[in-house]
Amino acid sequence: MQITVIIPTYNEAENLPKLVSALFSLPLPGLKLLVVDDNSPDGTGKIADELVAQYPDRVSVLHRPGKGGLSTAYIEGFKILLRQGAEAIGQMDADFSHEPAKLIQMAKALESADVVLGSRYVPGGSVDVRWPLWRKWLSGFGNFYARTILGFPLRDVTTGYRLWRRKVLETMPLDGVKANGYIFQVEMAYIAYLLGFSFTETPIYFPDRRWGKSKMSFQIQVEAAVGVWKAKWKYRNLKPAK
Ligand SMILES: Nc1nc2c(ncn2[C@@H]2O[C@H](COP(=O)(O)OP(=O)(O)O)[C@@H](O)[C@H]2O)c(=O)[nH]1
Numbered sequence: 083m084q085i086t087v088i089i090p091t092y093n094e095a096e097n098l099p100k101l102v103s104a105l106f107s108l109p110l111p112g113l114k115l116l117v118v119d120d121n122s123p124d125g126t127g128k129i130a131d132e133l134v135a136q137y138p139d140r141v142s143v144l145h146r147p148g149k150g151g152l153s154t155a156y157i158e159g160f161k162i163l164l165r166q167g168a169e170a171i172g173q174m175d176a177d178f179s180h181e182p183a184k185l186i187q188m189a190k191a192l193e194s195a196d197v198v199l200g201s202r203y204v205p206g207g208s209v210d211v212r213w214p215l216w217r218k219w220l221s222g223f224g225n226f227y228a229r230t231i232l233g234f235p236l237r238d239v240t241t242g243y244r245l246w247r248r249k250v251l252e253t254m255p256l257d258g259v260k261a262n263g264y265i266f267q268v269e270m271a272y273i274a275y276l277l278g279f280s281f282t283e284t285p286i287y288f289p290d291r292r293w294g295k296s297k298m299s300f301q302i303q304v305e306a307a308v309g310v311w312k313a314k315w316k317y318r319n320l321k322p323a324k
């Protein structure tokens with residue numbers, strides 16, 4: 083299956099070229115990338131253009147006028163790639179929190195599942211060893227909370243490292259997904275689950291970003307906690323098509 087991975091970027095000038103060469107050194111010859119850059123002040127967009135020039139058949143870039151958030155970056159990217167006929171679409175952060183080499187295992191897993199999650203909360207998965215206890219607890223609890231309230235069996239519902247088969251994204255009501263932050267990830271997984279698609283979780287280690295600043299905040303976590311209930315209500319009637 084040919085895979086195109088969407089990489090949303092906001093101020094990733096340091097990371098992006100390193101990530102792209104790491105990805106292209108993997109034994110995944112069909113791998114393509116779509117960078118979605120939101121006019122990053124640090125010039126990531128220009129670097130993305132240079133990468134397009136370097137790998138014209140493998141890298142493309144969507145330039146957006148300003149910071150529009152991760153979720154709209156993905157939704158726009160999904161739509162573009164679906165229109166272009168992509169067979170499978172990936173999601174990956176630009177900051178090396180998602181280890182490029184894991185993509186090999188995840189691509190393999192996609193042969194027998196509709197959605198593959200890079201998961202920190204299955205055996206073998208873990209978060210950054212340097213995370214303080216409260217942050218580990220918060221992330222673990224957040225996943226337990228979402229899983230319990232929504233009543234679905236996935237272990238890592240907030241992970242941003244994912245692969246989707248085309249048919250899943252094609253079937254999902256993408257235009258209705260407005261949530262941002264963690265809840266975007268929760269909502270996407272929840273919709274696919276309700277629609278009856280199959281999941282595999284591949285264990286990943288999730289280290290903190292190597293360069294640049296994290297945008298994680300307490301407010302984002304609180305919004306996510308409320309957002310889980312909103313999602314439960316919003317999709318109360320969603321069922322697999324007969
Ligand atoms: N295009 C775009 N990318 C974004 C935006 N916000 C974050 N990103 C990218 O999304 C990915 C995850 O963001 P990051 O800051 O690492 O989030 P954290 O790991 O939760 O702190 C990174 O590749 C960011 O560059 C945005 O508004 N637009």
Ligand SMILES: [Mg+2]
Nearest residue numbers: 175177179291
């Ligand atoms: Mg990050």
